[in-house]
Amino acid sequence: MKVAIVGVTGYSGTVLWQLLSQHPNVTEINIYTTQADLEAVAQQFDWQTKQTVRVLPFDAGQIMADNDVAFFATPAGVTGELAETFMANHFPIIDLSGDLRLQDPKAYQKWYHRAAEVSRETLSYATYGLTEFTATTTDYIANPGCYATATLMGLAPLVQERLIDLDSVIVDAKSGVTGAGKKLSQATHYVDVDENFSLYKLNQHQHIPEIMQQLKQWAPDMGPIQFTTGLLPVKRGLMATIYAKVTADSADVNEIIAAAFQATYMDKPFVKILANDMPDLRLVVGSNMTAIGWSYNPVTHIVTIVSVIDNLMKGAAGQAVQNFNQYFGFDETAGLAQLPLMI
Amino acid sequence: MKVAIVGVTGYSGTVLWQLLSQHPNVTEINIYTTQADLEAVAQQFDWQTKQTVRVLPFDAGQIMADNDVAFFATPAGVTGELAETFMANHFPIIDLSGDLRLQDPKAYQKWYHRAAEVSRETLSYATYGLTEFTATTTDYIANPGCYATATLMGLAPLVQERLIDLDSVIVDAKSGVTGAGKKLSQATHYVDVDENFSLYKLNQHQHIPEIMQQLKQWAPDMGPIQFTTGLLPVKRGLMATIYAKVTADSADVNEIIAAAFQATYMDKPFVKILANDMPDLRLVVGSNMTAIGWSYNPVTHIVTIVSVIDNLMKGAAGQAVQNFNQYFGFDETAGLAQLPLMI
Amino acid sequence: MKVAIVGVTGYSGTVLWQLLSQHPNVTEINIYTTQADLEAVAQQFDWQTKQTVRVLPFDAGQIMADNDVAFFATPAGVTGELAETFMANHFPIIDLSGDLRLQDPKAYQKWYHRAAEVSRETLSYATYGLTEFTATTTDYIANPGCYATATLMGLAPLVQERLIDLDSVIVDAKSGVTGAGKKLSQATHYVDVDENFSLYKLNQHQHIPEIMQQLKQWAPDMGPIQFTTGLLPVKRGLMATIYAKVTADSADVNEIIAAAFQATYMDKPFVKILANDMPDLRLVVGSNMTAIGWSYNPVTHIVTIVSVIDNLMKGAAGQAVQNFNQYFGFDETAGLAQLPLMI
């Protein structure tokens, strides 16, 4: 299997290259860039490997001729512009950007603060690749956002089985700094982040609409969610702490919730449900795992669900490889054996 | 003014000593300990000061004879046992522990997992010293807990003026590691905290009952709150992110909330209300300030209030000095001029 | 290949288990402990894997009967006591402790502050497994210490080719906190390490004698070294900054040094020599790589060599697996493909 990666200078692209370079079904990786200085892009691999990495200029035709699939780890706007070329040729794309996640171009415009380049029809051909819930797939896989992945994984059983009040969901999510990307900004200067914790994009984060879109597919009468995003002084790791009012009013609430999580995730290799504990970031960072814990408070009737992922793995490159495995029928865990670092 | 400090080996006691050693109205600090090795206790000051610090054995009579006031920065249980001796003599105590914060001994027993040593009558003589809201004070001041201080400061105007649904409050609070104390534990080992974020004591934290007690004084029909506590990989700083349903359904919600915060805190030297921004830890760490921001979401009708403090300053030693200033009629800011570190 | 791991509760043992659990030539891992509560030891694996891990009571005979090799990741003193049983049976041992690294029992006693349990004769059967320099091996492989590995890798070409004054070596080394182990101590409390940098065991570190022993094998007239060890506020990673007076006084000093490093490490898969740059921890953490940079100062005639490793990988578990690969003739990189994390 020959794979193309377009965009390797960001964090997701780098991790994607690392994963694919050790994937048992990948025989060749071709790296493409729209940057003029190919040499400079190649140099960033110098310190990771003793082998020389070749970087090629971006060329859609050449990509399709020389590869079996292309991963895009590019900023917002790039794949939106290019999508139709590849789709017209039924060439499989796994897109780590948000360009084709939303089926409604107006929502894209509103949340991404930029013009939508893709028609509603084209958007309808894309698969939202939340791997644990993908039934059938198309040639264009929109890899979910990191906040969306953690939140949806934590809410799925409760929303699907309507165990919670669909108008009561509050998400207090926090991410490590790699989630903010490699671009320089005051907000990611070491001195601003270290020994600090700050909130940003309160109820404004661009992952909110893809969460709502997916929740509404599971429960069309799903109400709006409250969504807080915070910046933790760590590199990697994302926790979504989710609060919701439980509707069931029986003594068995705990058993009902436990059963729902078990039924949904029992045979999923990358999901771990904690029985009596809350996961911390360490439990997953470095791996493709999602770890989920929960606690029901009988006084307030609120269940607190805690869902953690490594934002660069399950939240980006890892899930992209999982989508790759699913699309081509490889073992779901191929190339993703890496255990959490923990220490 | 001669002051006694009992308990100086913990973080709060150390910071308290630092603050009092620079307080303009303090002429003498006497340090008392129940530990046998006075020398060992004295040595911990070696690296802070070029002066020698004298440590004395604990003796209630001697403390009252040689001082005008005593601060207790001791673990749970100590002041409970000693309170009545000092109270019987009307000797002023500022107690940083939780022993006399709760008026109900049964609540103490439930939340502190230890027998209550103090009678309901004795408890009723203590003042809960949330300084911005203390009307009259007694000789025994129970300095509030760190989570309680941040949460109550953020909720006060909205609960007092009933701008929110009193059954809808969810608090997602996070603290730095000094909040967990100096005692060695796996949970505070560097390797367990660094690059991590974890939750603990979900709905079990011992500051919950003092929050409820105070809220019910402001609004007797206050409902139970949902309370999450998390451990941030930072030393100092505490953020309470508070969610509540707004009851007012007018276009002026933003103005109403802003007016409530302004009215409550306008003339308070240690409170800063942010107009259009959310405070981060950096805004307060190192200082005695509470910084509060808020954001109303018209879609969900939820207001998010963010209240930050330095858990060792406003959350412990700083507020203790503020209580000291109030009790003796000194300038409220005396000894507390220290600005936030920021960098 | 069936492998035994004795001692899995420390950091090295945990990482060793992670590496071996993904090693292509390992079919079975048996975990042994001397702790009474087998269940408690097994539970620490719960959060790393969805599979159940079986922990067995320590039994030398059983280990030899059921395995092809045993790794010991135990504290100082354990393998010293047990070594002869396994050696008498020519059963291969890879020992991550320092018990059999020193050929002189008196040196062990002096630097480890404990009685030497092993005779000089037994010690002479052990191989000091600095993998890049192992010519022939024995059944007992003493895996080198982390500081020793980084320092020796950085000094080897210059000492072997006598390019430096053998009496001029100063090593300023720094390590992450995992190097100090999992045991609770004030020195590893989060609040003591965070935002701090401290020195410890100045010229007293127990890795000094194994460094001297190896250097003297390369150059019998090697003089004593100055050795500083510091504690960095990071989890993993170790840098040895080495200063030495260059003896050559020609204009070609740079070329001579470069040639020496190239000749020694050219074909070594886990060593990367930087041409014009100094490595940082990030370049290696998470991987088994050693990265080495150097800079010659013509004004002082001092060369600064910078050698970095991940103390838990090349400095412990990674090199143990490398020794395992070498001993059994597997591909040297088997089970060690993991690239540096970098981000």
Add this chain to the structure above:
Amino acid sequence: MKVAIVGVTGYSGTVLWQLLSQHPNVTEINIYTTQADLEAVAQQFDWQTKQTVRVLPFDAGQIMADNDVAFFATPAGVTGELAETFMANHFPIIDLSGDLRLQDPKAYQKWYHRAAEVSRETLSYATYGLTEFTATTTDYIANPGCYATATLMGLAPLVQERLIDLDSVIVDAKSGVTGAGKKLSQATHYVDVDENFSLYKLNQHQHIPEIMQQLKQWAPDMGPIQFTTGLLPVKRGLMATIYAKVTADSADVNEIIAAAFQATYMDKPFVKILANDMPDLRLVVGSNMTAIGWSYNPVTHIVTIVSVIDNLMKGAAGQAVQNFNQYFGFDETAGLAQLPLMI
């Protein structure tokens, strides 16, 4: 005393403002900037104080008319250009930049990589304000660099009394990230610094020439020093670990060194000599203290001196205030009472 601060947007300027705003002898602070948007500069104070801060456009005449002294916390090049205007008027300047530290314009050009604007004659009027060693002062005080301060404080007694081989000095210094300034760069991005340690400007740091200049005043035959600078993943704090060959060959080396440090620093309020211990960053961060420890190795005859400061306090703003106190004859500790944070 009315004081002007020119340049307040960097870290040193901010801390300087904080210190002066609490200085007992300062009645008025006027802030000047060359930036067009005065409002934007003023806003950075919003979050530190509840009072409004007024920012004025830079005007040399106005500064001299309205103030008694001016502090410059500006980038390299600014004071070089302006120095003569103020000097001609004998208006006192305390300059935190490096522009007038070196008496040789060629050295400035070489190490600062920019043209020297100041004549050798003008340079000779400036005082190098290493406060513990200033005999007489002039109207123009060049506040020393952070690395220079820590290194010179550690070396002074040994060089002045020639207890060490003057050709043997190696300095391995490390600083927190505030030392690198507020400007955005890849090197100070959180993801590049966190969990990392890296070296930079090896033997190239611009503080080297001012160290050499001062050392040569103390010992004209002082030889070149080896100077390494590293970036610690902390905000504040700087440690210089200094190695030098001791010339004395007596059994009393320890006593001789101890006596030298005691004699030099006994009555200095901001220097603490540790008898049997090595200082860590925590011992000084937040305060204006220099803490110095040392250890003599009889095997190598090398003494290791460890000198730590807070790079923004004794290494910048704190020493600037100390220079201010000395120049105007205030108590040396005025405005600098702040104890180390420690926790």
